[in-house]
Amino acid sequence: MHRFANPTRFLRLSAAILPWSAGLTIVLMAVGLVTGLMVSPADYQQGESVRIMYVHVPSAWMGMLAYSVMAISSAVALIWKHPLADLIAKSSAPAGAAFTFLCLVTGSLWGKPMWGAWWVWDARLTSMLILLFLYLGYMALVSAFDDPARGAKAGAILALVGFVNVPIIKFSVDWWNTLHQPASVTKLGMPSIATPMLIPLLVMALAFHAYYVTVLLLGVRAEITAAKVRAIRLTQVHE
Amino acid sequence: METIRAFFNMGGYGGFVWPAYGVSAIVLVGLIVMTVRSMRAREAELANLQAVLGSRRAAAQAQRSNRKVLDGDA
Amino acid sequence: MTRKQRRMAFVGLGMLALFAAAALVLSAFTDNLVFFYSPTDLIAKHVPEGRRLRIGGLVEKGSVVKEGTTVHFVITDLTTQTPVSFTGLLPDLFREGQGVVAEGKLGPGGVFLASNVLAKHDEKYMPPEVADALKKSGQWQGDKDKGQGNKGK
Numbered sequence: 001m002h003r004f005a006n007p008t009r010f011l012r013l014s015a016a017i018l019p020w021s022a023g024l025t026i027v028l029m030a031v032g033l034v035t036g037l038m039v040s041p042a043d044y045q046q047g048e049s050v051r052i053m054y055v056h057v058p059s060a061w062m063g064m065l066a067y068s069v070m071a072i073s074s075a076v077a078l079i080w081k082h083p084l085a086d087l088i089a090k091s092s093a094p095a096g097a098a099f100t101f102l103c104l105v106t107g108s109l110w111g112k113p114m115w116g117a118w119w120v121w122d123a124r125l126t127s128m129l130i131l132l133f134l135y136l137g138y139m140a141l142v143s144a145f146d147d148p149a150r151g152a153k154a155g156a157i158l159a160l161v162g163f164v165n166v167p168i169i170k171f172s173v174d175w176w177n178t179l180h181q182p183a184s185v186t187k188l189g190m191p192s193i194a195t196p197m198l199i200p201l202l203v204m205a206l207a208f209h210a211y212y213v214t215v216l217l218l219g220v221r222a223e224i225t226a227a228k229v230r231a232i233r234l235t236q237v238h239e
Numbered sequence: 240m241e242t243i244r245a246f247f248n249m250g251g252y253g254g255f256v257w258p259a260y261g262v263s264a265i266v267l268v269g270l271i272v273m274t275v276r277s278m279r280a281r282e283a284e285l286a287n288l289q290a291v292l293g294s295r296r297a298a299a300q301a302q303r304s305n306r307k308v309l310d311g312d313a
Numbered sequence: 314m315t316r317k318q319r320r321m322a323f324v325g326l327g328m329l330a331l332f333a334a335a336a337l338v339l340s341a342f343t344d345n346l347v348f349f350y351s352p353t354d355l356i357a358k359h360v361p362e363g364r365r366l367r368i369g370g371l372v373e374k375g376s377v378v379k380e381g382t383t384v385h386f387v388i389t390d391l392t393t394q395t396p397v398s399f400t401g402l403l404p405d406l407f408r409e410g411q412g413v414v415a416e417g418k419l420g421p422g423g424v425f426l427a428s429n430v431l432a433k434h435d436e437k438y439m440p441p442e443v444a445d446a447l448k449k450s451g452q453w454q455g456d457k458d459k460g461q462g463n464k465g466k
Contacts (some may be wrong), residue, residue, distance in 0.1 A: 033260075037246075037260075038246070042250060045406065045434075046406070046434070047250045047251070047252060047405075048249040048250035048251075048252045048253075048256060049249070049250075049252035049255055049256060051249070051256050052255065052256055052259045055259055055260060055263045056259070059263070075324055075328075078320060078324055079317060079320045079321045079324055080317065094270060094273075094274075095270065098266050098267070098270045101266065102262065102263050102266055102267075105259070105262050106259040106262070106263065109255045109256075109258055109259040110255065110259070112255060113252055113255050113404075113405055114404065114405065114406055114432065114434065115404055115406070115431045115432055115433070115434075116402075116403070116404025116405075116406075116407075116429070116430060116431045116432055117404075117429070117431050120348070120431065121348075122348040123346050123347075123348065160324065160327070160328060160331075161331060163328070164331055164332060164335045168335070168339070175339075175343075175346075176343065176346045176347045176348065177347050177348050177349060177369065178348045179348055179349075179414055179431055179433060181433065181434045211267060211271075214271070215270060215271060215274050218271075218274045218275060218278050219274055219278075221278055222274065222277050222278035222281050222282075225278065225281040225282050225284075225285050226281050228285055229281060229284050229285050229288060232285075232288050232289070232292065233288070236292075
């Protein structure tokens with residue numbers, strides 16, 4: 001495992017992946033937009049407003065995925081003291097916050113015409129809002145320390161504590177009655193969603209994954225560079 | 240023309256569908272621009288530091304060899 | 314035990330304790346976490362008149378009567394019916410036989426005075442929450458709805 005924790009090796013690997021992930025993001029986004037906005041049919045019940053799903057659902061999935069990456073990296077950082085794990089956790093936070101924010105905004109824009117409300121305090125929506133606050137709190141906490149190592153440690157603990165929220169978001173629609181409807185795609189058996197609508201949804205989801213990988217790699221690269229700068233500054237002071 | 244209007248109208252939900260896609264585009268593009276910018280700024284800072292460090296080291300080395308030459312002369 | 318193993322045990326046990334605590338808290342507050350009550354719950358809980366709450370169920374077929382801007386309809390979980398009256402704009406998905414959540418308070422004569430009406434997705438398939446409410450009240454009609462849930466999100 002320490003083989004991959006080597007920053008130089010990581011930089012080489014990320015340089016090889018980045019053009020692919022960036023290219024895939026653009027291609028998949030384009031395909032997703034065309035199929036989602038033009039090719040796919042309107043819903044028999046929700047009409048054209050169902051197209052909001054193609055940005056709302058991938059955002060929600062990525063919001064939870066980015067948090068899981070953050071929590072797992074934080075655990076790795078706390079237990080194995082990997083030099084890279086902290087940087088991955090730190091870089092995952094802004095992307096996750098952006099996805100969660102998008103999920104809430106697009107959901108609101110979907111809820112108004114369909115449910116008749118921009119916002120309701122049901123278990124699903126509330127737990128998603130808490131996820132956004134966890135991201136913001138994490139980013140504030142990590143940057144609040146002068147010593148980046150201490151900031152990373154405090155952030156890692158917060159990320160792990162907040163991880164409790166992820167299964168709550170996922171299962172809130174099954175555990176309690178909510179206004180938000182339960183999962184259609186990720187349940188056992190056949191997804192309860194027609195294939196011509198499932199295709200743009202999955203293409204968009206893949207595009208969001210490729211986007212996340214791109215932003216994460218760029219972020220980690222920036223963090224490695226910042227760490228090098230700090231190291232040089234430190235030796236300068238000691239000379 | 241009529242189909243274009245219908246496309247933007249989105250069956251009456253255009254006022255919800257387009258802002259949803261618009262805000263997604265703004266946030267996703269904004270985040271990647273910010274990430275690339277901060278990365279470039281840090282890489283420039285590192286290159287700058289290394290250049291300063293390199294020239295300082297070179298200067299020190301030149302000084303040392305100069306002194307050696309002078310010592311040799313004396 | 315090495316330091317690494319100790320840290321691993323610490324993080325593992327900490328997460329376990331955290332998840333257990335969260336599960337306990339959430340199960341203790343289940344009553345507050347539900348978004349709405351079914352008409353049967355409404356009677357079982359003896360909710361006093363005037364307290365704000367939400368009730369959810371299906372809009373009974375043939376019960377919708379419009380009087381100008383005021384709408385009267387009946388929310389049912391197939392055991393108990395609650396008459397609802399509402400003045401205002403209904404969401405696009407409000408239809409007879411469709412899942413609905415009404416916000417408001419119980420008025421005199423057992424009529425629920427809604428200040429807001431929200432639609433739940435889907436028209437053809439029953440939302441599991443309503444289905445659960447139906448099951449609880451013993452009126453579950455076979456398994457024809459099983460696995461069809463909601464479409465959409």
